[in-house]
Each structure stands twice: as structure tokens, then as C-alpha cells.
Amino acid sequence: MEPLDDEQLNTVYSPILSPLAWDLGHIANFEELWLVQTIGGREPLNGDLGRFYDAIENPREVRGELPILRDAELRSYMADVRERTLDVLEGVEIDGDTEDPLLRDGFVYEMLLAHELQHNETMLQLLQLVDGYELPPTIEAERSSPRMPGTDASRDGETVTIAAGEYEIGAPPRGFAYDNERPRHPVELAAFEIDRTPVSNSAYISFMEETGAEPPLYWERDGGAWIDTARGRREPIDPAAPAVHVSWQQADAFARWAGKRLPTEFEWEAARPQLDGLGQGWEWTSSDFLAYPGFEAFPYREYSEVFFGDEYKVLRGSSWATHPRVARESFRNWDLPQRNQIFSGIRCARDI
Numbered sequence: 001m002e003p004l005d006d007e008q009l010n011t012v013y014s015p016i017l018s019p020l021a022w023d024l025g026h027i028a029n030f031e032e033l034w035l036v037q038t039i040g041g042r043e044p045l046n047g048d049l050g051r052f053y054d055a056i057e058n059p060r061e062v063r064g065e066l067p068i069l070r071d072a073e074l075r076s077y078m079a080d081v082r083e084r085t086l087d088v089l090e091g092v093e094i095d096g097d098t099e100d101p102l103l104r105d106g107f108v109y110e111m112l113l114a115h116e117l118q119h120n121e122t123m124l125q126l127l128q129l130v131d132g133y134e135l136p137p138t139i140e141a142e143r144s145s146p147r148m149p150g151t152d153a154s155r156d157g158e159t160v161t162i163a164a165g166e167y168e169i170g171a172p173p174r175g176f177a178y179d180n181e182r183p184r185h186p187v188e189l190a191a192f193e194i195d196r197t198p199v200s201n202s203a204y205i206s207f208m209e210e211t212g213a214e215p216p217l218y219w220e221r222d223g224g225a226w227i228d229t230a231r232g233r234r235e236p237i238d239p240a241a242p243a244v245h246v247s248w249q250q251a252d253a254f255a256r257w258a259g260k261r262l263p264t265e266f267e268w269e270a271a272r273p274q275l276d277g278l279g280q281g282w283e284w285t286s287s288d289f290l291a292y293p294g295f296e297a298f299p300y301r302e303y304s305e306v307f308f309g310d311e312y313k314v315l316r317g318s319s320w321a322t323h324p325r326v327a328r329e330s331f332r333n334w335d336l337p338q339r340n341q342i343f344s345g346i347r348c349a350r351d352i
């Protein structure tokens with residue numbers, strides 16, 4: 001956030017993304033709620049300020065209008081919360097065997113870290129709309145790092161065969177994971193093939209040329225070539241890189257055009273140990289975001305339970321904007337099928 005001024009932090013760049021000032025205040029407020037108030041048993045710093053940072057009560061399209069903290073007040077609130085958090089931490093026993101499920105294995109601390117890191121990715125989505133914004137060098141290196149083995153276009157079409165059988169899906173009972181990743185349970189899968197690599201930009205361009213499909217978000221035609229206009233740049237599209245910023249509908253249409261289909265999220269998880277090209281884009285699956293059998297909401301219903309149903313599609317994997325600490329193999333991301341502001345790509349599967 002360092003290169004941004006207060007005006008940029010307060011600007012609503014898109015109705016489907018929060019102004020950055022909201023994310024920053026929300027990160028601090030979530031930390032205050034869980035660590036300072038719940039674990040530390042202390043009163044909040046600013047009365048009921050927290051109601052403006054409740055993500056369910058305040059959908060993204062209204063966040064720019066809320067009486068949230070801004071500018072110097074925002075920065076001092078963030079610093080005050082962090083100071084109180086560290087103070088509470090001094091007196092807390094984080095013991096692997098405590099009976100308190102919030103403290104067991106340090107759950108609540110890992111949850112807070114994961115929350116902040118996941119918001120960093122959401123803020124990076126918004127930053128794609130900020131002309132001239134330069135990514136910090138470490139993140140730019142992730143974004144533009146040499147392609148992982150197997151993500152060059154020459155390997156488009158290579159597949160991995162996954163045998164029919166029973167596969168264990170979900171997170172083990174101990175260690176940090178979100179409620180929606182549990183309980184771990186066996187799933188019976190028929191044999192299938194899955195592409196060794198995510199769909200490349202060059203494959204996506206062939207699909208667009210043949211079908212007239214819409215380009216990914218931020219792509220523009222410049223003469224005969226496609227360019228990427230995110231952050232106000234005009235960079236040629238790298239044909240070998242995985243295609244990102246596609247909606248579920250675009251992903252599904254691509255897979256059909258290729259004579260294939262999107263994998264289910266269970267197929268994706270079963271095949272994950274053999275997949276190349278992970279980490280450069282989330283991958284849409286055909287699965288709706290549903291509870292696993294025996295699901296129990298923890299630590300609050302609003303993390304997952306209120307989103308279960310056929311409205312949201314699951315994405316698996318991670319992107320260049322995802323911190324490795326939150327890229328678990330059982331991690332389930334979800335979004336509305338029409339969304340493409342996320343760093344979302346495609347990997348195809350096929351029955352055999």
C-alpha cells in the first residue's frame with residue numbers, strides 16, 4: 001500500500017471490490033475482534049465501529065459510502081490494534097493440547113494471519129485497476145517468474161490419468177484449516193484424465209478466434225495482437241503463460257470447445273499431487289460450493305455456511321497473488337460464476 005496516497009485508498013474503483021481503506025480497516029478490526037476482544041477479553045477501541053467492517057452486513061457495493069476510518073485515523077487505529085494484539089499475545093498460552101478450540105494448535109492466530117494474507121490477494125485484485133501501480137518487487141517476481149515446468153504451450157494437450165478408486169478429500173482433523181475443508185472423507189471417483197498444464201494464453205486465443213468468445217478481463221486488441229492493460233500497462237500477452245481473469249462461463253465454454261469438461265473439485269484434489277503449473281492462477285471446477293458430509297461451522301457461520309448452495313462455484317489451487325502460507329491442497333476458494341476480477345484460469349478434464 002505504501003506507494004498509494006489517501007485519495008487512492010478511499011477511491012471506489014469497482015462496485016464488486018472494496019475501496020482499499022475498507023480492507024485495511026477490516027483487517028485491523030477482524031484482528032481486534034478475535035484477538036483483542038475474544039481472546040484478550042478487552043473492550044473495543046472504538047465502540048461499535050466494527051459493524052461497518054462486517055463483510056456480510058456491508059456488501060462491497062456500499063463500502064465506499066460507509067463512515068469508516070480514513071487517512072491518519074485509519075493508520076493510527078491499525079497501529080493501536082496491533083499493539084494491543086501483541087500485548088494480549090504476551091499473556092496467552094498457545095498450547096497444542098488446550099481444550100479451547102480457538103487456541104488449540106494456535107487456530108485463532110493462524111486464522112488471523114490467513115485472513116490478512118487472503119485480503120492481500122483481494123487488494124491485489126483491486127490494484128489491477130489502479131493505473132501506474134507498481135507491484136512490490138517480491139510480488140512482481142512471483143507474477144512474472146519463469147513459467148513452471150510444463151506450462152509452455154508445447155505441452156498443451158498432455159494429460160495425466162487418474163485411476164478409479166476411493167480418494168480421501170479434505171483437511172485432516174488437526175492443524176489449521178477452514179471449517180469448509182472438513183471433515184476429511186472418502187470420495188469414490190471414476191477413472192478420468194486431467195490436463196497436465198493449465199490452459200495457456202495461446203490456446204485461449206485459438207478458442208476466441210474460432211468461436212468469437214470474450215477475451216479475459218484486461219485484454220485489448222492492439223492491431224493484430226492481444227495486450228494486457230491491467231494497472232494501465234500495455235504489455236503483450238505471453239502466449240505460454242496460463243490464461244487468467246476468465247469467468248466460470250468462459251472456462252466451461254473453453255472446456256467444451258476442447259472436447260473436454262472442467263474437473264470436479266474432488267477430481268482436482270485427487271489429481272493435485274501430479275499436476276504441473278500450480279500457483280499461477282486459481283482453477284475453476286464444475287463443483288458448486290457445498291458442505292462436506294458432517295460439516296460443522298467453526299468458528300463462525302459467516303465464514304462458509306452462509307455461502308453454501310448452487311450460487312457459487314469452487315476454485316482450487318492458488319495464484320501468483322496468493323501467499324504460500326494459505327495455499328493448502330484442501331483449500332476451497334469460491335466465487336460467483338460470472339466473476340473474472342479474480343486471478344482465475346482453466347484446467348480441463350475428460351471421462352475415460
Ligand SMILES: [Fe+2]
Pocket residue numbers: 026030055115119
Ligand atoms: Fe475478511
